Every structure is written in structure tokens, then in C-alpha cells.
Amino acid sequence: MAEKVGVYVCHCGSNIAGKVNVEEVAKWAGENLQDVAVSRDYKFMCSSLGQKMIEDDIRGEGLTRVVVAACSPHLHEKTFRRACTNAGLNPYLLDMTNIREHCSWVHRDMDSATLKAKSLVSAAVSRVKFQEPLEPTYVDVNPATLVIGGGIAGLQATLELADAGYHVYLVERSPSIGGHMAQFDKTFPTLDCSACILTPKMSEAGQHENVTLLTYSEIESVKGSVGNFEVKVRKKARRVDYDACTGCGICIEKCPRKVVDTEFEAGLGFRKAIYTPFPQAVPRVPVIDADSCIWFQRQKCRACEKLCPTDAIKFDQEDETLTLNVGNIILATGWKPFECRDIPQYGYGRLANVYTSLEFERLCNAAGPTNGKIVLRDGKTEPQSVAIIHCVGSRDVRHNEYCSGICCMASLKFGHLVLEKTKANVYSFYIDMRTNQKGYEEFYQRLLEEGMHFVRGKVSEITDAARMPNEQGKLIIQCEDTLMGRQRRIPVDMVVLMGALEPQSDAKEMGLKCGISCSMQGFFTERHPKLDPVATMTDGIFVAGACQGPKDIPASVAQGAAAAARVQGMITKGKVMVEPVVAKINEEACSGCRICNNICPYNAIEYDAERGVSHIITALCKGCGTCVSACPASVISGAHFSDQQIDAEIEGVLWDVIRPKSAVVSAN
Amino acid sequence: MSSASGAATAAGTKPKLAIYWAASCGGCEISILGIDTKILDVAAAFELVMCPCIMDGKVRDIEQLEDGAIAVCLFNGSIRNSEQEYMAQLLRRKSKVLVAFGSCAHEGCIPGLANLHDKQAIFENSYQETESTENPQRVRPQTATTVPEGTLHLPVFYDTVRTLDQTVDVDYYLPGCPPESPKIWEAIQAIVAGNLPPKGTVIGSDTTVCDDCKRIRNVKKVKQFKRTWEIIPDPEICLLEQGLLCCGIATRAGCGALCPQVNSPCIGCYGPNNDVHDFGARLMSAVASVIDADNPKDINAIISQGIPDPVGTFYRFGLAGSLLRRSKRPAGSDGGH
Ligand SMILES: Cc1cc2nc3c(=O)[nH]c(=O)nc-3n(C[C@H](O)[C@H](O)[C@H](O)COP(=O)(O)OP(=O)(O)OC[C@H]3O[C@@H](n4cnc5c(N)ncnc54)[C@H](O)[C@@H]3O)c2cc1C
Ligand code: SF4
Ligand code: SF4
Ligand code: SF4
């Protein structure tokens, strides 16, 4: 039986009609394309009237297929599928073709654009006839959630969900939660004490009845899909019994081994071989770092074990793997600092008094290695002048093209702290001052008033090679002052490099595990940059905080809360639809070559060794088509994207150039 | 094979069989003879009206037959010149069932690799450049040459080799270079019994060589492709996993995995499986999916070092029948004829 196709061409106001002769396309389709029973154009197909038009035709004309030529299916496929369903037509018998983004918006010439729109409609009409009715399935959503990363973004998400009554597993790779914020002294623009606002949240998360805290742990693998993920977590051996330890700290005090703390103290301070990163760490249970522990290195000592009042030290503890079942996952893995050594002309690592921004945070911090005194590397001399260099590794084609967003404000914060704590002159070397959030510009004005010096221009070099007497023993900042229009050399005692916020070095791997992608720079890609900033292209996986792009604390917190709200929405709904657009293996014809076995980005393919064939776990398949194109025997077919449908589409698009089929048929 | 002999009718009224060769090596005929004493059953069932390899026969005898007089024609060889094209058209007209027999007729096979060049380049090479050629007058084959006795004709040599179905309508395909004798016998039995699949069917299995291969298979990850002379492969484990580019993954089963059985990778002579548009593209896509590297530099190195002749590897048998058919044609060529 021939199909009856309805074609609906949308004007989208003037968005499409401005460049495509919509009436002509509709008329042409009705007169020229085979099996088209109805062909109409309409101002706004997505409006309720437009939808009703389709529904009426399905009922009245007995349409068996529907083609909507309008905007992107990302935007309105759901709308038109719903219209089909309302009128009793299986929603997968609809094809949407994009004559806006793919046509009117990218062309200037009306005639050519109209011709292209015809080709696209022709392709859709040919294709839709081969589409098959499909039935979605529904699965229950596991109400537990996994949050990866215990920085401020992850903490916020955790607490929102836990307070709403849902269970959260919070997995943090370092020994304590808190993230970078725990290292800071004050926070811009209000200058409230970072610890004062962060630690209450940390301890709340640590004690919450709905939170399972898994610190010093790593994600091994993520399987499954929205509603039902199975996650393997490796709890690294702390070598301290988590339940027995009371966090008294005697072990830390008595441990004879002191090492430079390159993490929390950014290399400026020391810690013991058994340690918590900082006194307010959550949990307070320490970890033994086997690489520096005397027992692990030389089989001597065990002082901590002897002195622990609760016998909590367990030298033989091993890594443990846990399996978590959750319905949704929030990634909040944050950022890592730019490696300032990569700009050798700034001298970091070579010139003693050049500091990274995190080192400087520790210097300012009252609980830091200098008790908050801003002094040079010698540990006692107060600087008389400090230079703060913006955009180190940011807005620089050789490193990161993007703006790290927070460095201007952090520089101003540092300027304020120097002026408050010392008598030094402070210079900010900036390219553009970016202070565009609430209270930020005011903070800049405040620093102008406080007497911070601003030099607009990119620093070309920091050197200790003096040319003038006043440069002796100083660090000289060589830069072009673009406001004065001349080169300047400014001698200072101390330099702070405001390194870029970069994606975590394992972000790509992490993304791969969760089935989401990263931008060119390596930050996780959100579903939509404006309209869906915390969801990702993989249902059930959300992102929050600096792992999605550089951002400040308020924005990280907002995203953490937004992600939690999205997850709550999923939990409340209770069930998720699983798209029936999946791949299927013709197991009779599968040779069991195993080519497809490790290419599925969702781990949906397994090998049945007994029968010697591969098999797709439908619940996991996202219909991406990777395996379909990889199978050398062509025995995997993708529902809704069959070869037949795609061939028909290609033939349709080539309607004006294709030669009529000759008597000769090609076998392959 | 009682059904075939049972279907045989008295001489004279026996159905007519023609076996013809165009651009081919003769291996297909040898393979037909490989059915051994069963050839007697064939003789009992059919009247052989043409088979230039083993018997004398005149084109004019075929021309005089009524259209459709031949029951079955097994046509091997691809179409490279005007005479072959004429014979393909003639046999098509005279035969009820035309079978593209063997890889050359089916997908172009080794003669089809000439589609990487054109007529002029091929003539230049064959009649001028080879070490053993001495041709100072630059003599080239001519389609017509006048001699005292009259005019001599040679067929027109085309730029492009075509498969049989790019030339005439084909009913069935029997793949292989050459088709394996047991498969030929199965096909003949089916024809005799009138037990024919739908037109256009490739007579064979609908899975690939791996299905018949006894080697142990693991998840595939290839870090380096190797040429056959570079290693002595482990006899138990899949050759592809050992870095030998075995085409068995993409090649239609039918031969019984002959090559991998003797430690040699399948080179793809049975052509693509059902529903494959382009064997080479399929195979490339599959091979690409198992390369174990994650940056373009390493991937390029693995491919360029391990697969020095991609066309010869992926399109050894299928170039003429592939989607692209040939390399870009120089201006002024004969347009495929
Ligand atoms: C020098 C400096 C000063 C700043 N000052 C301010 C300020 O004053 N005010 C302000 O608003 N913003 C400030 N910022 C910005 C602020 O640091 C970020 O906005 C904030 O850290 C983002 O929080 P987050 O939770 O997204 O990431 P992070 O703080 O980076 O936390 C991420 C957490 O995830 C963990 N993690 C990472 N990978 C994994 C993994 N694979 N598995 C498990 N856990 C993982 C990390 O260990 C970490 O605990 C400053 C930034 C800099 C560089
Ligand atoms: S289409 Fe294939 S590769 Fe893609 S998700 Fe499904 S099974 Fe995996
Ligand atoms: S690639 Fe194709 S033939 Fe090979 S195992 Fe997978 S489904 Fe089977
Ligand atoms: S050796 Fe070749 S035919 Fe055998 S399993 Fe491996 S790829 Fe397949």
C-alpha cells in the first residue's frame, strides 16, 4: 500500500520565509513528490494551530507519514512527535527536516535557498516512507545520586539533594572535601573568610544522614544509563581504619617524617607522612602517604601505630572497590592551575620571588605556612613592592585562548590584601579589566581608591638582570604600557602570576567514562550553552562548577544547585523514557569477528562466547551508530537510521541530478 | 545428486548451458572442473552449447539461437573491451538465467585494478615501458589494420573495466576468485532443481569468513599492521589481532576460511556480505575502529607504515564494482567505453 505523506513547510515568521519561498516549496512538494497527499505551509508550525493542522490532516486525510520542514529537530522534534501521537500516528513516522539552520540562515540567495529547501523536503519525503513505527520503553529512576568532586560546586549539589531527602554518594579524590576554596584566605568581592563560609558546608556534608562520603577515592568505571548507572569506585588505601579513627591527630603530631606539601600548601609548607590536608579537613581521618612513610620505605618506625589510642593504623590496608547504583551523576571535578613554568620568560621556578596565585593564597592565609604574613621566600622580608600579572596562560593563543574569568577579581583581592597587610606598592599588569558580576566593578573602584597601581599592557619579561642602580636586587617587569604608549621597566620585590584555570588533566578520560564530551579546551560540554547549561548530551549526567568552564564561586554554587534541581526533577518523575532508536545485531549473520566489541561509547555491546556472536544490550544503546558503521559484515542495523532510509534520503536530496534508474541494476 | 540427474531430460530437449569467459584468468573454468566426477551429472542434465576453454564453439551458432534459448549462462570475467561487451549482450539476450560467475564478473577482481590507470597509460606500459619490450616505432594495437588480404579488426580497448552487471542485467552472482567447487556444485543443483532464490541474490552464505574460521578471537586492538612476510603468525589466534590485515571480517563466507586455515590472511576474494554498498569502505571503517591509538599522528603512522597499498588492500577484488569504480579520469578519455 502506498504511503500517504503530509508535508508541512514552516515560515518561522520571517526566519525561514525571508530567504526561502515557502509557498513554492509546499506547492512543489504537493505536485511533484510521490505519495505526498497533503502539502501546506504555515506561519508557525510549532504553534498550537500549526500542530492542530497536522493532527486534523492525520485524522481527516488518513496520513500515514508526516514531514515537517522547519527548524532543528533538537528544538521541535518532540513537539511534532507529540502532535502525531495525539492524532494516533506512531511518532517515529515523522521526519523533521531543517530548512532554517541548514538553509535559510546560511544562504543569501533566495532562489538557491528555495532549491535547497526543495531538496531537503524531497529527501525527507523519500526517507519517511521507509521509517518504521517504534515503541519507547520506560525504566525506573534510582533515587540515589553520585556527585563526583567535593569542591564548592559538588558540595552545594550534594547538600541540596541530601536536604531534599535523597541519598548522595560524594566521591572526592583527595583526602578531604573542600576543593580549591579551602586553600583561599578571603573571597572576592565581599572579602569574607573562605574557611568561615566553606567549612560549615563541609562538616554538614560530612555528617548528613543522606550523604555517603567517599574521599580519597576514584571513579573506575561507569556503566548503564540514565535512571540506572552502575559505578565502580576505588577507595584508595588510607591505611587508617576509618571507623576506629577519632581524628585526635596524635599520629600526625608524632610522625617523624616531614615532607613538602605540594598540594594543599602549593609547595610552600610541610606536612607529615600521615596527614590530613588541613586542620578542618572533612573527614578528619588522616591518610598515610606510602611514598614518604618511613615504614613503607625502610621498614622502620610505626610510631603512629604505637601511639594511636584506638589502634586505627592499618599498614596492610589495601585499595577497595565499591559498586554504587545511582540514577543520576553530577560531575563537579573543578579545575587545575596553569603550569607557570610553561612561560619561561616569567621566571617561575627560576626566580625565587615569582609566585603562583595559589602559592600567594597560602601566603595570605592566616592558617598558611607564614601565618598569613606576606613575606619573600626567605621567610622574613616584607616586600616593598608587589607586581600581579594577569592573564598568565589565559587569552594567549600559545596557551589558552579563553579568559579564565576570575583572575582580574582575584588580582584585585590580592592587591587589597597586600595593601592591608604591608606597606608595599602594588601593581596590576592587566590587558582588560573584567569585573562584570554583581559587586565586582565596585570592588575595582575600591582598589583604585586604595591606591593599587594599574598598568595596562602585557608583560613581556620578568628578569633579575638589572640595568639601572634602582633595579639592583629586584625583579624587573618589562612591559609595554599601552595607555602611556611606551615601554616600561618596573622593579619590584615580589611577583604573583595569575595562572589560568585549566580543565583537569584527566577530564577527557572522565568524560569518556561517563559518555560525555569535552570542548576543544577540555572543559565538559553542556547540552546547550545558554538554555541547558548543566545538562549534557548524555541523559542523567550533569555538570557543575569549573569543570564546565572557568567560573567564580557564586556561579559554581549556582550550577551545583541547578544540577541538583535537575536531578530532583528526574527523581520526582520516577521513570525515564528510553528512546527506541537503538542498534540491533542480526545474530544469525554475525560472524563473531568481535570488531564491534570495544568501540561502543556506552559499553552496550557484549560478546556471547558460547554462541560466538556479539549482542547489544538495548537498555544501554544510545543509537549512536558507531557499531553500525564499524561492522564489516554489515549485520548491525540502526533503528530509525537503516541503510534503506539513508539511501532513500540521499536519492531524495539528489532529485534534480539523479539519472533515472536504468535497466541495469547493481548488485551491491 | 539424484534430483539433478532426475531432472535431466532426453538429449536434444536438455536445457542448454553456456560457460563464457571475458577478462579473466581461466581459474573459474578450472574450478568448474574441480567439481570432479559430478561434471558427468552436469553433462547429463545440460547440453553445453559454449565453453571456449574446453570446446570449440562459434559465436555465430549462438547468434542463431532464439532469444532465451539458453537456460543458464555462467559468465566469468569482467568487461574490458568491445568484444567482451558484445558477448555479454549476446549471451544476456540468449539466456534465461545469466549468472555473474566469479569475482571478475561479480565485482571486477584483479582486472578491475587497471581502473587506477587508463587505456593510454596501460598501453604505454605494456607496449613500451616494460623491461622486455623493444618497440622503437611505438607500435600500438589498432582496431582496424589494412593488409593486402583485407582489413583486420581488434576489439576496442576501454579506459574502464566494468563488472558484468554494469554492462547487462544479471540474475545471480556466484562470488569467489575463483568460486569454490562445492559452492559451484550447490548452485548448479539449485538451478537444476529450479530451486532459485530471488533475482539479484548473491549465492552464498550471509555471514563472513570469520564465522568459518577456527581461530580464537579476542577484543581487537591493533597497534601495528604487519605484512605477511614479517611474522610467522601464531596458528591459534585471530590473524587480525596479530597485526595481519585479514579481510575475513568483511568477506562473505563460502570458501570455508581456506586462507586463514593455512596461516595466511584472507584477502577478500569472496567479496562483500549482503547489504554492503562498498566492500573497501566497510573494511576500512572496521579496520579503523580497531586501531589502538588516540591521536591523529599515531594513527597516521600505524596506517602509513602498515598498509602501504590501501587500494590494493581494501579494493583488491572490488575496485571496478565499488562506488567510485575507478581513479579520476583524465580529460579526453573514452568515457568508460
Ligand atoms: C587564585 C584564585 C583565587 C580565587 N579566588 C576566588 C574568590 O575569591 N572568589 C570566587 O568566587 N572565586 C575565586 N576563585 C575561583 C574558584 O577557585 C572557583 O570558582 C572554584 O574553585 C570552583 O569550584 P569547583 O567546585 O567547581 O572546583 P574545585 O574547587 O576545583 O573542586 C573540584 C574538586 O573535585 C575534586 N576532583 C577533581 N577530579 C576528581 C575526580 N576525577 N574524582 C573525584 N574528585 C575529583 C578535586 O579534588 C576538588 O576537590 C579563585 C581562583 C583562583 C585561581
Ligand atoms: S549504536 Fe552501537 S555503538 Fe552506538 S550505542 Fe548502540 S550499540 Fe553502542
Ligand atoms: S562487528 Fe558485526 S560481525 Fe563482527 S562481531 Fe560485531 S556484529 Fe558480529
Ligand atoms: S583470522 Fe581472519 S577470518 Fe579468522 S577470525 Fe581473524 S579476521 Fe576472521
Ligand code: SF4
Ligand atoms: S579466505 Fe578469503 S581470500 Fe581466501 S579463499 Fe576465502 S574468501 Fe578468498
